[in-house]
Amino acid sequence: MDALLTAAFVSSLLTGAIVAGIPLLLAGLGEQMSEKAGVLNIGIEGMMLFGAYLGFLTAWSTESIWMGFLGGVGGGMLVAALMALLCVRLGLNQIVIGIGLTLGAEGLTSLLHHFQFSRTYPRLPSPDRLDLPILTDLPVIGPSLFGRHPLVYLALALVIVLAWAYRHSNLGLTLRAAGEKPAALDVAGGHVTLLRTVAVLFTGAMAGLGGAYMANVGAGLFIPFMTGGAGFIGIVLAMLARGRPVWVLLGALIFGAALSLTTALQVAGSNVPTDVIQMLPFAAVMLVLVVWSRKARLPAALGQPYERGAR
Amino acid sequence: MSLSEAQADVAPPEVPGRRNAQLGRFAVLTLGPVVAAVFTSALILLAFGVNPVTYYGFVVQRGLFSGLGLEQTLTRMAPLLFLAAGLIVSFRAGIWNLGVDGQFLLGAVAAAALAPALLGVVPGWLMLLAGFAVAGLVGAVWSVLPALLRAYQGVNEIITTLMMTFLGISLANVLVKLVFLDPGTTVPQTRTIPVADRLPRLFDSTISSGLIWAVAAVLLVHLVMTRTALGLKLRTVGANPHAAAHAGLSVPRLTVLVFAASAGFAGLAGASELLGVNGNVRADWNPAYGLMVIPLVFLARFHGVGSIVFIFFYSALLIGSESAARRVGVPQDFTLVLVATLLIFLGLAEWLDKRRRKERA
Structure with missing residues (x-):
């Protein structure tokens, strides 16, 4: 077991936790806002995947990774706009449409990739990093924690901004009203539909950005179906975090570490089968749900479309 | 789509003169989405520079009108129908079992582990029966945790079943690679059941007789859900759990029952694919039928016969598009x-229908 504690292992585990955790964090933060507003966003997996595809394509054709992120945001919002139109404006079943959008994004990106690149997978140049002075020079943990892509720090800043906004601004309260008792918000002069639309679009932007990070920074290429359930993990993170962005961050890092444990263990020379490791995060979620399920609480109007005047 | 609406379709009132309206509604709600989907997808094909007429023509020709293709289509229906049976139970009872893929795979692995061991020890029919039984059981067991969490703690089953499906897919791989692997082959896979010992084929064709059991399962589920007291209880729980509790129904117990039945059918689906078609489970095998069957069951509005019809066409599409991937x-x-x-x-048609009825009312 000594091998597990080597510097190489720790460093690759930390790196993995961040590289795999950031997309989960972004997806989780996005989903959290949707859920607060009362929209269960099952389509987030599709938003991530479309963001990954469009983000990669933009980065590849403009040769700018930041344009790529912008493309990812756009891609995610495109799918989210469809979701907002169908589920918020028209009030269609959120689960049916969510599954539909995910399947559609999977099929469409696979087709697009096939007709553009056939069986090749072009690579992006490795992204630039923002090395924080001094901190990066720390042994073992320095390069992993403090020598990351700038987007990582932006995502962390977003956690703080959202935590503050939910707690201290009007936004937090109105969002909660839209998710708990939309009719009350409506009577009080709030715009339930508008608020929910914005929340869903924000989810799409975050999920798309997470997907683009996955493709552009994490992998450096786009592969069909590459999100592999990350969006669904984002949904779980949002549900477990009970409305607190900091908990989403914590969960994302734990999931990220578990997802990348395989690589880290290979670095350490251990050969535990990858499938066993891949079970860990999901087993952990089930365990958490079993132990703390009484405390898991969801907004009262989650998943229910709001229609003015309807009972 | 709400459950009560879907159930309203089950027994349309026999009022003369309303038949036309009913037919019109059926056209809007069922044929409309199909036509619109085929047309929109044709536009997408066109955008990629593929002639949609050629493509659809090839798919129909290969999946429906060639002898072998039709046999493959009918064989492919068996696991899809078992899955549909499970989904009909859970959706009618208002429970979103989105974890059928994990239940399916673990069922298949369980059957793949047991059946070859029984080969030659017990009669062939008993081996097949045991394979189905263990698959159904394992599928059901895999839903116990989500069931209990939903029944007694009110934890949303969408999340738990999705988690269990990811867990199940990995566990199935672990079992195939480490526990039940066939020492005689280099690729990780379970021991292969010889073709002669699999589910018998129908007549002189290659169609697996799993099809018959699968059709029977869907019809049985349909009758139980629409024509029996148990079905009424389950639908009541689905439509309004509070009302059901007031009516004296044990909602938690019925919830667990629904999960077990739904997941059990998913396990049977795995067994029918294994014992009827594949004969073994390879590592990393996951056809992911689950998410695809859900739309079809919705399209049929949880109706058994409707589901069979849609699954037939979808199955033809699957077989046809598999060849089309190579040829077109x-x-x-x-x-x-x-x-x-x-x-x-489908969602849009539902919305249009609701709006039209509201205008008329």
Whole structure:
């Protein structure tokens, strides 16, 4: 077991936790806002995947990774706009449409990739990093924690901004009203539909950005179906975090570490089968749900479309 | 789509003169989305520079009108129908079992582990029966945790079943690679059941007789859910759990029962694919039928016979598009696009119908 504690292992585990955790964090933060507003966003997996595809394509054709992120945001919002139109404006079943959008994004990106690149997978140049002075020079943990892509720090800043906004601004309260008792918000002069639309679009932007990070920074290429359930993990993170962005961050890092444990263990020379490791995060979620399920609480109007005047 | 609406379709009132209106509604709600989805997907094909007429023509020709293709289509229906049976139970009872893929795979692995061991020890029919039984049981067991969490703690089952399906897919791989692998082969896979010992084939064709059991399962589920007291209880729980509790029904117990039945059928689906078609489970095998059957069951509005019809056409699409991937050069993932547009148009048709009825009222 000594091998597990080597510097190489720790460093690759930390790196993995961040590289795999950031997309989960972004997806989780996005989903959290949707859920607060009362929209269960099952389509987030599709938003991530479309963001990954469009983000990669933009980065590849403009040769700018930041344009790529912008493309990812756009891609995610495109799918989210469809979701907002169908589920918020028209009030269609959120689960049916969510599954539909995910399947559609999977099929469409696979087709697009096939007709553009056939069986090749072009690579992006490795992204630039923002090395924080001094901190990066720390042994073992320095390069992993403090020598990351700038987007990582932006995502962390977003956690703080959202935590503050939910707690201290009007936004937090109105969002909660839209998710708990939309009719009350409506009577009080709030715009339930508008608020929910914005929340869903924000989810799409975050999920798309997470997907683009996955493709552009994490992998450096786009592969069909590459999100592999990350969006669904984002949904779980949002549900477990009970409305607190900091908990989403914590969960994302734990999931990220578990997802990348395989690589880290290979670095350490251990050969535990990858499938066993891949079970860990999901087993952990089930365990958490079993132990703390009484405390898991969801907004009262989650998943229910709001229609003015309807009972 | 709400459950009560779907159930209203089960027994349409026999009022003369309303038949035309009923037919019109059926056209809008069922044929409308299908036509719109096929047309929209054709536009997408066109955008990729593929002639949709050629593509659809090839798919129909290969999946429906060639002898072997039709046999493959009918064989492919068996696991899809078992899955549909499970989904009908859970959806009618208002429970979103989205974890059928994990239950399916673990069922298949369980049957793959047990059946070869029984080969030659017990009569062939008993081996097949045991394979189905263990698969159904394992599928059901895999839903116990989500069931208990939902029944007694009110934890949303969408999340728990999705988690269990990811867990199940990995566990199935672990079992195939480490526990039940066939020492005689280099690729990790379970021991192969000889073709002669699998489910018998129908007549002189290659159609697996799993089809018959699967059709029977769907019809049985349909009758139980629409014509028996148990079905009424389950539908009441689905429509309004509070009302059901007031009526004296044990909602938690019925919830657990629904999960077990739904997941059990998913396990049987795995067994029918294994004992009828594949004969073994390879590592990393996951056909992911689950998410695809959900739209079809919705399209049929949880109706058994309707589900059978839609699954027949979908099965033909799957078989046809598999060949089309090689011959016309369109990846099979195109079927995902088709199903996705189908779901979206289904929702839209539902919305149109609701609005029209409201205007009339």
